[in-house]
Amino acid sequence: MSSLSKRCTAELIGTFWLVLGGCGTAVLAAGFPELGVGFVGVALAFGLTVLTMAYAVGHISGGHFNPAVTVGLAVGGRFPMREVVPYAVAQVIGAVIGAAVLAWIASGKPGFDLVASGFAANGYGEHSPGNYALSAALVCEVVLTFGFLFVILGATDKRAPAGFAPIPIGLALTLIHLISIPVTNTSVNPARSTGPALFVGGWALEQLWLFWVAPIAGAIIAGLAYRCLGREDR
Numbered sequence: 001m002s003s004l005s006k007r008c009t010a011e012l013i014g015t016f017w018l019v020l021g022g023c024g025t026a027v028l029a030a031g032f033p034e035l036g037v038g039f040v041g042v043a044l045a046f047g048l049t050v051l052t053m054a055y056a057v058g059h060i061s062g063g064h065f066n067p068a069v070t071v072g073l074a075v076g077g078r079f080p081m082r083e084v085v086p087y088a089v090a091q092v093i094g095a096v097i098g099a100a101v102l103a104w105i106a107s108g109k110p111g112f113d114l115v116a117s118g119f120a121a122n123g124y125g126e127h128s129p130g131n132y133a134l135s136a137a138l139v140c141e142v143v144l145t146f147g148f149l150f151v152i153l154g155a156t157d158k159r160a161p162a163g164f165a166p167i168p169i170g171l172a173l174t175l176i177h178l179i180s181i182p183v184t185n186t187s188v189n190p191a192r193s194t195g196p197a198l199f200v201g202g203w204a205l206e207q208l209w210l211f212w213v214a215p216i217a218g219a220i221i222a223g224l225a226y227r228c229l230g231r232e233d234r
Helices: 005-027 038-061 065-076 081-104 134-155 166-184 190-200 212-231
Strands: none
Touching: 005 038, 005 065, 005 081, 065 081, 065 134, 065 212, 081 166, 081 190, 134 166, 134 190, 134 212, 190 212
């Protein structure tokens, strides 16, 4: 297996874990009868998936698990642009597999309706948990993805303490979910959005464009900003 194949496989596994762990908590445990984990539990689940897999395979692939992160790192000069597409493809495949496993598990409960439940898909307007408009969802996803990438770029800077990067990155993703679950169900990750959307279909696929465009835009802005701000003075 080539080096790129190994790294893409690591990204596939990491993204699978993110969708299964994060979306799985939202679908199976957030509103569990009478005693669920709620928004806080879902936020922690997404943060923990990134933290744990970053330690597990970060040394192999870099631990992106997100096409927007891959693009942002490439724009920031931390990742080869020629490998963005292979990474993104692997991440989307991992997300789809994660969503498929989650759908299988969730369907084991009598009366579970995958489409009616929303299946942790991202949305705006009437499909936003808080009925937030498209403009609010767009700004939210761009700004929060910018913040996420900025933390990633700073935490993985060669001048930052070595070995601790997964911790602030996981905590940043937790914070992002605490802010934005009511707005869009939180994407900041096109692969995470694509997996559930493929199973929900209909409105989720129609609105999926936003959860590719906004996170990637935010990531590009962060990559450019950190490239300027983080440049060492000579």
